[in-house]
Amino acid sequence: MKSEESLHLIKYRLAQAPVALDDAKFLMDGKRSPQSIVNRSFYAMFYAALALLQKIGKVPSKHAGVISLFDTEFALKGFFPKELSKDFHKAFELRQVSDYKVLEVLSPEKAEDTWNKAVSFVQAVKKYLLQSSATGQEK
Secondary structure (H helix, E strand, O other), rough: OOOHHHHHHHHHHHHHHHHHHHHHHHHHHHOOOOHHHHHHHHHHHHHHHHHHHHHHOOOOOOHHHHHHHHHHHHHHOOOHHHHHHHHHHHHHHHHHHHHHOOOOOOOHHHHHHHHHHHHHHHHHHHHHHHHHHOOOOOO
């Protein structure tokens, strides 16, 4: 893929992340479904992770692949704290439970906690990408 095209995709994914966070915040403020809040919060993290993976030219087609590559390429190598990886895994798990296991209901508190962790995740990824662009580092 051309570097110009790759840069465009990175910017696109980074623009999607705060939109998803804003959607989740809007839902929280309106006391809407915790399921929807978790969904948008997870996707904010997912879009930010896709931007990171686009930067290194590794973009898997499945959610689990994105999470796994975030772990192996960034968290385990010390570019991000392992806590962010745990938060990403937990958000994915909660989204799976709330979207596909109808008998389990999420609490508003759990949804808000997921949103807070998503905000931290997106901020960390943006900061990393800005710093790596400024210094010319690939990872």
